[in-house]
Amino acid sequence: MAAAHPVDTGEPEPAEPPLSDHEIHLIRTSLSVVEPLAGDITVYFYAILFTRYPAVRPLFPEGMDAQRGRLLRGLLRIVDLVDDPENLVRFCGHLGRDHRKFGTLAAHFPAVGECLLASLARYAGPAWTADIAAAWAKAYGVVADVMISAAAEDEAVRPAVWPATLVHRVARGHGIAEITVRPHEPYEYDAGQYVSIETPWWPKHWRSYSPANAPREDGTLTFHVRAVPGGSVSEALVHRAVVGDVLRLGAPMGGMVLDAAVHGELLCVAGGTGLAPVRALIEEVARRGGRHQVDLFLGARTGDELYGVDDMLRMAQRHHWLTIRGAVSHEYVPGIRGSLPDVLAEYGPWYQHDVFLSGPAPMVVSAKEVLVQGGTLPEHIHHDPFETPVLSTP
Incomplete structure (x- = not known):
C-alpha cells in the first residue's frame, strides 16, 4: 500500500510554480x-x-x-x-x-x-x-x-505488480468468499491498507479490497470479497477463481493504519465486508501487545448478514482489551437493534477515541456525521476512500 512504513513516505514537489x-x-x-x-x-x-x-x-x-x-x-x-x-x-x-x-x-x-x-x-x-x-x-x-x-x-524500490497464487478459498454465504493468496515476491503493507486486484479473466480491470489480516510470516493475504451484480472482478473472485489461479496485486495504498491513531482507545465500526480492514487492525493491536483498548461495533440488516461476528467473538475471548457489539437494523433479534450511526450515538460519546470506519459509503458518511456532532475531531476519524480509492484521496 511487513515493514512498519512501507509506502507513502514522501511526495515529490511539483516542477512548475503554483498556479496563480x-x-x-x-x-x-x-x-x-x-x-x-x-x-x-x-x-x-x-x-x-x-x-x-x-x-x-x-x-x-x-x-x-x-x-x-x-x-x-x-x-x-x-x-x-x-x-x-x-x-x-x-x-x-x-x-x-x-x-x-x-x-x-x-x-x-x-x-x-x-x-x-x-x-x-x-x-x-x-x-x-x-x-x-x-x-x-x-x-x-x-x-x-x-x-x-x-x-x-x-x-526504484518495488515492482509495479505482484503475481500472487490463490492458495485457499472458503465460501462464506451471502455471496461472500474468503480468498487467501501468496505473492510470488515479498509484499509489504500495513494492516488497514487496501490492495487493487486484477484477475486473469478481466485484464486491465482492477478493484480494491482490504486484506483481512495483519502481515503474516508466511506472506499470505486474505481478502473477503462480496460478489456485486455486474461486477466483473468480484464475481470472478467469488464464483470462478479456484486454488492455483494466479492473480495480480497492485501496490498497497491508504492511510487507515494503526500508526495514524493518537489515542490509546480505539473505536472500530464495520458494516458487511468492511470488517476486513478492521479485523486486520485488531490483529495488529494484538501483535503490538494490546496497547490499545478497542470497542468494535459490527452492523448488518439482519442477524444472518452479521458477517464474521463469531470469529470476532473468539478474538474477544482471547484479548481482554477488545469489546464487541453487533447491531441489526432490519430484524427483531436479541441484542442491539438499529443502524450503526444510531447505535454509536447511543453508546457515545467517542471524542477520546481514534475511530476507524469501514463499510458501505452511506454508513461511513452517516457515522462520521454522528461522531463529529458528538465531539470527535474529524482528524481522528479514519476511513477508506469511496469508489475508486486512488481518485478519492486524500
Whole structure:
C-alpha cells in the first residue's frame, strides 16, 4: 500500500510554480462550461487518443465505460485541489504510483495532455481562449511532472505488480468468499491498507479490497470479497477463481493504519465486508501487545448478514482489551437493534477515541456525521476512500 512504513513516505514537489489565482479562476470557470458535457468529452478524448496514438490502446481495458468515469472523477478531483498544492501533490503522487500497474510510461503523458486539451477546447467552443488553454497546459504540466516523478521513485524500490497464487478459498454465504493468496515476491503493507486486484479473466480491470489480516510470516493475504451484480472482478473472485489461479496485486495504498491513531482507545465500526480492514487492525493491536483498548461495533440488516461476528467473538475471548457489539437494523433479534450511526450515538460519546470506519459509503458518511456532532475531531476519524480509492484521496 511487513515493514512498519512501507509506502507513502514522501511526495515529490511539483516542477512548475503554483498556479496563480487568475489561472485557477480560468480553469474552474472553463470547467463549469464543459462539465454538463462531461460524458461526451471523455468519449471524444479516448477516441482521438486511440486514433492519434494507437500504441496506448493496449494499456486500457476492452470495455471503456468504467475507465471514462475514472478519468472524469480524476479530472474533477484535480480541479478541486488546484488551489491546495500540498494535497494536489499528494493526490497526483498516488495517481503516478498507481498508474504503474497499467504500464504507463513518462512518454505517454504528452499524448494524453494534447488530447485532453483538444477535447476541452472542442466542447468549450468560443469560451476557450488562449489564456484558458495556457492555464490548463500549465496545470497539466504540474500534474504530469508529479506523476512521473512519483512513478520513477516508486519504480526504484518495488515492482509495479505482484503475481500472487490463490492458495485457499472458503465460501462464506451471502455471496461472500474468503480468498487467501501468496505473492510470488515479498509484499509489504500495513494492516488497514487496501490492495487493487486484477484477475486473469478481466485484464486491465482492477478493484480494491482490504486484506483481512495483519502481515503474516508466511506472506499470505486474505481478502473477503462480496460478489456485486455486474461486477466483473468480484464475481470472478467469488464464483470462478479456484486454488492455483494466479492473480495480480497492485501496490498497497491508504492511510487507515494503526500508526495514524493518537489515542490509546480505539473505536472500530464495520458494516458487511468492511470488517476486513478492521479485523486486520485488531490483529495488529494484538501483535503490538494490546496497547490499545478497542470497542468494535459490527452492523448488518439482519442477524444472518452479521458477517464474521463469531470469529470476532473468539478474538474477544482471547484479548481482554477488545469489546464487541453487533447491531441489526432490519430484524427483531436479541441484542442491539438499529443502524450503526444510531447505535454509536447511543453508546457515545467517542471524542477520546481514534475511530476507524469501514463499510458501505452511506454508513461511513452517516457515522462520521454522528461522531463529529458528538465531539470527535474529524482528524481522528479514519476511513477508506469511496469508489475508486486512488481518485478519492486524500
